[in-house]
Amino acid sequence: MAKREALIRVIDALHAEIAALKTNDVHALERATADKLAGIEAIALLGTGPAGPDLRELADEANRLNETSRIYVNLMAANVRRRLQVLTGESGAGYRPTLAGAYA
Template sequence: MTRRDGLIKVIDLLHAEITAMKTNDVDALDKATSAKLAALNDLAAIDGGMLEPGVRELAEEAHRLNETARIYCNLMAANVRRRLQILAGDAAGGYRANGHLAAYA
């Protein structure tokens, strides 16, 4: 496997992760994330040497997609936190009007 091939695989798996997050498909997200981590390990095991043409651009694309996945993950976590706060009767988000953190028993 070349770096180029490895990066293309990682990019495809990042797309799969993002799609799974958008559709709330936990099984697909688990599979895509596990496969992505394995692909990254395979990529890291490639010996040094000359970079093939286009590798830098593929790495930058993978980085952009990873940032997109991170943003989706953070948004999902924020939505869950907000829902839990509402269920706990703390619609203010854990803070009171006086600016102090609410106490929990």
């Protein structure tokens, strides 16, 4: 497999990963992540060397998609953290009634 095909495989996997994150499809996310990692490994096995404009463009696209995926993951983690804080009564700066204020 050439670097170009491996990069295209990574890009396709990143598109699938983002779609899975948007729909909360855990099984599709696992498959997409495994495909992405396999593509990255294939690129690593091909070694380093000068990249022409075509490879550079594909690598830049993969990088942008990976950043998009990272943003989705961070937003999901922040939502989970916020929900857990609400469930445990540790909502931080949000409103939390206290009994002391109720009897003052």
